[in-house]
Amino acid sequence: MERRENFWRIVLLAPALIVFAVFVVWPLLDSFRYSVTNWNGFDPNYDFVGIDNFARIVEDPEFLNAVVNTAIWMVAALLIPVLLGLALALLLNTGLRGSNVFKSIFYLPICLAAVIVGQIWIWIYQPDWGLLNTAIEAVTGVRRFNFAWLAEPSTALWSVIVAWSWQQTGLAMVIFLAGLTSIPRDLLEAADIDGVRRWKQTLHIVLPMLRPATVVVVALSVINALKGFDILYIMTGGGPFRSSNTLAFFMYEESFRKYRMGYGSAISVVLFMIALSVIFIYFRQLRKLDEVYD
């Protein structure tokens, strides 16, 4: 019987494993190879340059700029969608009538393509008739407020982050809602009988029990920030003057615009290492939670 099971293990698992190995795993390993060359993307000849690329990276002010911007985005990802998503989930879990309508409204942005989200927010940030400036004019009474959010180096990155958060928050909310509904009602009812105030219940029972969901939300948000590309491409293209350049975009530029694929590979390796650390921390957190809950 064991032999028969092994037959099926192989037959059923092989297709997915093969496709995954050939088109994901192997390229991943191959990237490391390119990162130690000076390949330009076309020339069949290229040389091994050792850790030259990495040495250059560390000294490249462009790279450091990209790292800082990426870090800012990741920190924002850690806070904005997580906290806002949690708040929304808590608010919507109180059984308000029509909460499903609200949920759909907050979830809607997730269904939109990043390109379209970028498109939408370009209009919001439109200096002359965009919603933001129009609203500011209406609220403060200033007659003509034409600040070019996406064209100013000081605000470009944050403008993109806000647009991105608009989309990411819905996802965080859904995951928190799922976590909330998995909290057994008896726990809260027992607290009711014991006379514990509602907000204290939230603080001491609900939030701790949301740890698993929180871990997932944080990991997803941070990783999505790290991966963020489409929205950046369409909104600012990394500019103005590289003020919104991130590692993901920097890699693309170097590889497919400047044809420095060796260098680009090195950047992608750095990006990968950062992602790996996040994943590692995430799995560690999951394991710790398993110990507590199971």
Added chain:
Amino acid sequence: MSEVRLEAVRKNFGSVEIIRDVDLAIASGEFVVFVGPSGCGKSTLLRMISGLESVASGRILIDGRDVTRLAPGERQVAMVFQSYALYPHMTAVENMSFGLRMTGAPRAEIEARVAEAARILQIEPLLERKPKQLSGGQRQRVAIGRAIVRHPKVFLFDEPLSNLDAALRVQMRVEIARLHAEIGATMIYVTHDQVEAMTLANRIVVLNRGVVEQVGAPIDLYDRPANRFVAGFIGQPKMNFLDATVAYRRDGLVALTLPAAAAPLEVPLPAPPEADTPVTLGVRPNALTLADRPADLAGRVAVVEHLGSESIVHVAVEGVADLVTVVAPGRTPLRHGDAVALAIDRNATHVFDRSGRTM
């Protein structure tokens, strides 16, 4: 219909031996029950016969054929699960015919067999329903029907009644007994409930920690348990065990000193051991009577359970750690705290040695 043989069957899980060297011969048409406490390996043994669990060493033969290495589907056995395991998206008919359909049986044959099984189990009106539209008892019948249509060599039941409520359980027990009478197939039945075992089995296999403690007809196990474990497992309420020492012995009997008894108790024993041997005396609750005059044991009533037709009295006896249980016919006027004397029926005793074996 066929015989099943287990030869030196073993199974381990890592370094833990779950089934240790089991030898068993089940005759064709027999209803055998595997019974024992949780974790004794009865379900594992059944699953090994079915092929769902592997065998570390030894052989399993069904109808003379060595099936030890065969897949479950090749052994011509049928299994009824505790959770019924009905396919939720199929009707009862589809559930019952699924196996036959997948293995290419002819349509006419399938229909005939399903009709036959439905008739035997009286589930004809339920055939087009899906499992969620059936009650627990009905689901179990469909599960049994699924087993019947395959005309297997052996029927395997894995605690099929454990998910049913008490009343339904009694009813289904009778149904299964009736089924065996009607079909006459070889059936191996696993349960932790010794009442089910006693009422259904031709023979009972008592398992404890992977070892077969005793095999025999229910009454044999009741009257002549091979060891203390079987004696304590079979029979409701549980047998009373009293520590004792041999005072003296004579031909065909032994006198035991009990800490609680006034004088040594003489009980018949074919091969009595020598004096001072520590033994355990086993007395079933219905082998004790409540006496009004001082008798073998004395104590105070701790708890009385009135069952209507009889009463179960738990007595705290001097020098005995556990409560001694007595079954008295009818209603007893005794209450908590009353002083009471107990008389032991000498001829209904069992003597066990230090290691638990019956002497």
Added chain:
Amino acid sequence: MTEVALETPRGFSFSPWRAALLVSLVVLAALFLAPTAGVVLSAFKTTRDIALGDLWSLPDALYLGNFAEVIANPAVKTYFVNTFLVAAPATAASIALGILAGWVFAKLPFRGSEALFLVIVSGLFFPPQIILIPLFRLFNALGLIDTLWPMIIVHTAMGIPICTLLMRNFFAAVPNALREAALVEGVNEWQVLTRIALPISLPAIAVLATLQFTWIWNDFLWPLIFTQSDDVRTIMLGIVFLRGQYTVAWGVQGALALLASLPTLIVFLFFQRYFIRGLTMGAVKG
């Protein structure tokens, strides 16, 4: 359990708390809805109206000229067809592979399968940038750059982690006794998977199909890397590309954005009931 928590609120009937809650929710909802509302509005207005600062008021008449212009553009039609030709096969293929692999991880585990599963699932997390260059080189060598094939293949491969994760989690919840009962009946593993497990896992597959189709339809990066000429562009790439053509034609851009979002919105609305339930199965358990 879910429904109870939502339908019967545990507490205050009417209080300042509740009012504040409602107000803040409405405000937030309005803020969240505004951007999308803006696009929808702009699609039905003339570019002139928008440029004159009239974007945010309700139009008296629904101007359909923008839509007409978009639909008439042959390039747009090409983009839509291309995107569908990529999304449909890739969705089907990745789900199929995920079903097969998920079944093994759920019901036929083996030594090291947990670790292998984690490796596959971690594919969800890492940035695609790491495989951009090698894949470009691979498809270039195969002469497939500027065709639809690289996108179909890569989306299938990149979809394996999420499909395997969700299907494995779902299959794990299917009682083992069902599979065992079938095996004892002489049914083989393939029949167990296709005749028993699949029919009862249709909700999970619906969720997966929605997720995958949406994700692939909305994708921008892979088309950007693997295509150069206009006749193989996908819609998202097309939108960015057409910005040059429709620079100040805001209304047209709005219409285009709406139309481009329509397929995924339709798919989402259709499977909406399964959606959040399906996410619950996979997401919180990690």
